[in-house]
Amino acid sequence: MIRDPELLDQLIDTISRFVRERLIPNEARLAEEDAVPPELLEEMKEMGLFGLSIPEEFGGLGLTMEEEALVAMEIGKTSPAFRSVFGTNNGIGAQGILIDGTPEQKARYVPRLATGELLSSFCLTEPDSGSDAASLRTTAVRDGDHYVLNGTKRFITNGPEADIFTVMARTDPSNKGAGGITAFIVEGDTPGLKRGPADKKMGQKGAHTCDIIFEDCRVPAENIIGGREGQGFKTAMKVLDRGRLHISAVCVGVAERLVEESLNYAIERKQFGMPLADHQLVQAMLADSKTEAYAGRCMVLDAARRKDAGENVSTLASCCKLFCAEMVGRVADRAVQVHGGAGYIAEYAVERFYRDVRLFRIYEGTTQIQQLVIARNMVREVS
């Protein structure tokens, strides 16, 4: 749903200019320094990017899902690591509190998440629990008006920098499944919370992950999201539903950028006396990528509109994540092919994007998990 088309056009224009004039020229620096340049971080805060999908009452822009998807597509046109920093605050880092938090929890944390004063992270994955998230082993044992957390969370985005963490831990050891899991808000300076060294990743340099280790970490009972034990897995799944549409929109944006890079290169470079773009086999690659990016755009916007209209889009969000993450992988592969040897050289953006996009098929539910979710929902609907 688009509430005010004129206002949204202005916002998208501003973001598009920021991406073109400030982020794209700094992509190589981001990768080399493995850090978002501090002045760009400040500009992102000033533009309100940390609060895009946080409601206006908490100081955010309160975008609807369709508006957020359109904005994410614009932001997708540059290195995904730029988005990762503020995308986590809007998405998996804040949504748990926003969707299921108590009024006090929302008032305490969300306004500072919206401005970027606080950075947040979402801790579900563990060394022995990834796709099978409901089997997680981190424990939270009640002790007076606190819970004592023990366990390790793995590959946590923003982990090295985050000020607050949404942590899924098992409060009921007799329940080994989803029902025994509770979500906590844990502040980054709580004694007993330790951060492992930053992971050395294949791509998306500038976005950091690390282990988050809890050793007798005492968390106030009032920090249970929603105030009730046993609801944490449901909260995590609701958070991921919205996240999947957001990530799908980013995949579409990256694919569109790669189509543009491929087309420009194919028009400029000549072989056999004519531009690559005049060779029919190169044209086939360009046409396939254009078509797939367009298909992704259409499906994400359709699912986003349905979500705004109140429909349950769990299946469609997984369809979008499945298609768009795989699609951008194919588009990145063709982009390297269109560039020939240059596509394999770090000087060209497509080499970096080829590595960056690999992650989309893995996090926030792998491709195989999306397939399982879609098929299970299909069978459930019939029976």
Ligand SMILES: Cc1cc2nc3c(=O)[nH]c(=O)nc-3n(C[C@H](O)[C@H](O)[C@H](O)COP(=O)(O)OP(=O)(O)OC[C@H]3O[C@@H](n4cnc5c(N)ncnc54)[C@H](O)[C@@H]3O)c2cc1C
């Ligand atoms: C850079 C990065 C950032 C991340 N950020 C976060 C974060 O902020 N917070 C967080 O909690 N997690 C985060 N993750 C973790 C991510 O969500 C998991 O890596 C992902 O869910 C897969 O889990 P896994 O790595 O344990 O793989 P596994 O679950 O071990 O899967 C390995 C392979 O087996 C397949 N597989 C597993 N089960 C099945 C099945 N039942 N049927 C068919 N195939 C199956 C998978 O699809 C995959 O191909 C991040 C990961 C990375 C790499």
